[in-house]
Amino acid sequence: MQIDFGNIGSSLGTRALGHELRLEIEKSLRSGGFVVFNFEGVQLISHSFADECFGKLLLSLDFNNIKSNSTFKNTNDLVKKTISFTLKERASQLAEA
Structure with missing residues (x-):
């Protein structure tokens, strides 16, 4: 499965959109797909x-599973930093719980 975020928009900002995409991602990863x-x-x-789409994946899926069954393509530095920060922040919250 490939998600072409650019077809959605050049600026992605709502939790609602992130939630919708996360459900698709979770479904694919749970069925053994590569995203x-x-x-x-x-x-x-x-x-x-980023938190809704990627960070919350950590609430339902193992990080190593996500990492080994997905990849990022064509991310600019700002997008990379935002996703990385969000994943680290969410992982930190989970570690404290």
Whole structure:
């Protein structure tokens, strides 16, 4: 499965959109699929979108499973930093719980 985020918009910012995409991602990963996150054409994503789409994956799936069954493509530095920060923040919250 490939998600072409650029087809959605060049700026992704809502939790609602992140939630909708996360459900698709979870379904694919749970069924053993491989997910390609293609950010071609995306200039920026909000922290809220990144947390809902990627950070909350850690609530239901093992990080190593996510890492070995997905990849990021065409991410600019800002998108990379936002996703990385969000995953670290969510992982930290889970470790404290």
